[in-house]
Amino acid sequence: xxxxxxxxxxxxxxxxxxxxxxxxxxxxxxxxxxxxxxxxxxxxxxxxxxxxxxxxxxxxxxxxxxxxxxxxxxxxxxxxxxxxxxxxxxxxxxxxxxxxxxxxxxxxxxxxxxxxxxxxxxxxxxxxxxxxxxxxxxxxxxxxxxxxxxxxxxxxxxxxxxxxxxxxxxxxxxxxxxxxx
Amino acid sequence: xxxxxxxxxxxxxxxxxxxxxxxxxxxxxxxxxxxxxxxxxxxxxxxxxxxxxxxxxxxxxxxxxxxxxxxxxxxxxxxxxxxxxxxxxxxxxxxxxxxxxxxxxxxxxxxxxxxxxxxxxxxxxxxxxxxxxxxxxxxxxxxxxxxxxxxxxxxxxxxxxxxxxxxxxxxxxxxxxxxxxxxxxxxxxxxxxxxxxxxxxxxxxxxxxxxxxxxxxxxxxxxxxxxxxxxxxxxxxxxxxxxxxxxxxxxxxxxxxxxxxxxxxxxxxxxxxxxxxxxxxxxxxxxxxxxxxxxxxxxxxxxxxxxxxxxxxxxxxxxxxxxxxxxxxxxxxxxxxxxxxxxxxxxxxxxxxxxxxxxxxxxxxxxxxxxx
Numbered sequence: 001x002x003x004x005x006x007x008x009x010x011x012x013x014x015x016x017x018x019x020x021x022x023x024x025x026x027x028x029x030x031x032x033x034x035x036x037x038x039x040x041x042x043x044x045x046x047x048x049x050x051x052x053x054x055x056x057x058x059x060x061x062x063x064x065x066x067x068x069x070x071x072x073x074x075x076x077x078x079x080x081x082x083x084x085x086x087x088x089x090x091x092x093x094x095x096x097x098x099x100x101x102x103x104x105x106x107x108x109x110x111x112x113x114x115x116x117x118x119x120x121x122x123x124x125x126x127x128x129x130x131x132x133x134x135x136x137x138x139x140x141x142x143x144x145x146x147x148x149x150x151x152x153x154x155x156x157x158x159x160x161x162x163x164x165x166x167x168x169x170x171x172x173x174x175x176x177x178x179x180x181x
Numbered sequence: 182x183x184x185x186x187x188x189x190x191x192x193x194x195x196x197x198x199x200x201x202x203x204x205x206x207x208x209x210x211x212x213x214x215x216x217x218x219x220x221x222x223x224x225x226x227x228x229x230x231x232x233x234x235x236x237x238x239x240x241x242x243x244x245x246x247x248x249x250x251x252x253x254x255x256x257x258x259x260x261x262x263x264x265x266x267x268x269x270x271x272x273x274x275x276x277x278x279x280x281x282x283x284x285x286x287x288x289x290x291x292x293x294x295x296x297x298x299x300x301x302x303x304x305x306x307x308x309x310x311x312x313x314x315x316x317x318x319x320x321x322x323x324x325x326x327x328x329x330x331x332x333x334x335x336x337x338x339x340x341x342x343x344x345x346x347x348x349x350x351x352x353x354x355x356x357x358x359x360x361x362x363x364x365x366x367x368x369x370x371x372x373x374x375x376x377x378x379x380x381x382x383x384x385x386x387x388x389x390x391x392x393x394x395x396x397x398x399x400x401x402x403x404x405x406x407x408x409x410x411x412x413x414x415x416x417x418x419x420x421x422x423x424x425x426x427x428x429x430x431x432x433x434x435x436x437x438x439x440x441x442x443x444x445x446x447x448x449x450x451x452x453x454x455x456x457x458x459x460x461x462x463x464x465x466x467x468x469x470x471x472x473x474x475x476x477x478x479x480x481x482x483x484x485x486x487x488x489x490x491x492x493x494x495x496x497x498x499x500x501x502x503x504x505x506x507x508x509x510x511x512x513x514x515x516x517x518x519x520x521x522x523x524x525x526x527x528x529x530x531x532x533x534x535x536x537x538x539x540x541x542x543x544x545x546x547x548x549x550x551x552x553x
Contacts, residue, residue, distance in 0.1 A: 012246075023253050024443075048266075098374040101251075156408065160253070
């Protein structure tokens with residue numbers, strides 16, 4: 001992914017390391033190579049999975065390597081969204097009861113992201129990976145995060161969300177119990 | 182023929198017990214003597230430029246992406262077996278290929294890697310997996326549990342408490358705990374879909390009827406986060422409570438069955454049991470490790486030659502299964518399992534049994550509890 005300024009071996013490895021740390025400890029924020037949303041998509045994506053994005057830079061870079069299989073957001077495995085989506089995250093693929101891992105991974109590009117408090121919408125998290133409760137402040141509208149929480153209400157079916165700023169990520173796995181305030 | 186030393190370079194007379202002289206084939210075909218003190222020493226003496234030209238960490242990036250996607254989904258759905266495209270590896274499936282794919286997808290140049298095989302760092306399998314990572318991923322390797330960032334293990338969780346910064350990869354031969362009660366994978370996947378574990382409860386009940394207790398030695402059926410029944414890999418019952426509300430992330434990877442599942446940190450992990458037939462760990466009444474004297478570690482029986490009692494005499498002794506911790510205990514017998522943490526009294530598997538526990542009533546509490 002040199003076209004995106006991301007080293008295909010070591011930057012994606014570092015991005016994965018942070019993604020795994022973030023996914024296994026919801027509410028924590030981890031450093032990744034910039035730009036974080038591109039790094040996350042480059043780490044996850046190849047021709048085996050489909051992507052939905054309106055980011056032309058990302059599409060061109062992936063297409064140049066034969067790694068782009070574009071699909072509408074309702075059926076894509078990886079959904080990349082900048083700021084607000086313009087569609088309902090509850091429409092995304094949530095997998096089936098026998099194979100819930102078919103549910104989509106939604107990567108949001110956000111401006112603000114902070115563990116604890118912040119100037120975004122505050123999520124109170126509990127469940128696997130969280131020792132007690134954790135709070136995460138995400139720069140997304142409350143309605144979007146409420147819809148995201150609703151998308152995971154039929155656990156184990158659901159979507160897993162990744163929030164990416166310029167160089168940091170946090171996640172909201174479907175296993176998390178979340179209160180939007 | 183590979184074990185035969187090169188007679189023309191070694192001591193004269195050795196290797197010629199059959200009276201003949203070694204042929205040229207003997208020398209050319211694996212005739213180089215290697216140190217036999219340990220597997221690591223033998224491996225270190227071999228040429229190791231055979232992997233030049235491979236990608237970083239041996240796997241190609243396409244494979245890593247596949248494994249990484251599966252690992253992330255596995256963490257997001259604790260206990261669910263996520264299918265992935267398990268690749269052929271340079272050893273037979275069933276020898277840790279799932280664990281290797283997971284480890285090599287995780288490792289980076291700054292990491293320290295430990296591999297254990299049934300508690301031992303020095304086995305052929307463990308030493309060769311370490312060597313593959315060392316040759317291709319530029320990692321530091323160690324046998325010290327507390328110094329490792331990533332630990333790949335076959336059938337044991339170390340005695341020393343794992344921390345926030347550590348990850349554990351367990352090799353898994355059979356992914357589905359329900360396989361014991363129904364061989365049909367399709368039927369079992371439907372059971373997992375609906376959290377329908379009645380058949381396993383019946384199996385446990387039949388165990389109690391037949392043996393008076395739940396008689397499952399390893400692969401103890403365990404509920405993860407209250408949703409999925411999980412096979413914790415063939416770790417002894419002793420290790421199962423360590424997964425409950427742990428500080429570390431556990432990845433369970435099966436190469437042959439092509440499934441990855443995970444237990445995130447601080448996740449409820451509950452071995453199935455009845456209120457009147459509790460989950461119990463292994464009991465070693467009155468036994469201590471013959472080498473370090475530990476009574477609060479998982480012991481195994483070893484049968485050793487007792488030369489002082491004459492030829493062909495054997496005696497049975499108990500020894501720590503975790504060799505790395507046993508060595509530390511030999512130097513510092515009082516070393517606790519949480520000695521490296523800044524807090525004390527960490528609940529990590531069964532504790533030291535008290536002296537009054539010798540009556541062996543079968544109660545888990547007598548042996549330090551189940552860690553629940």
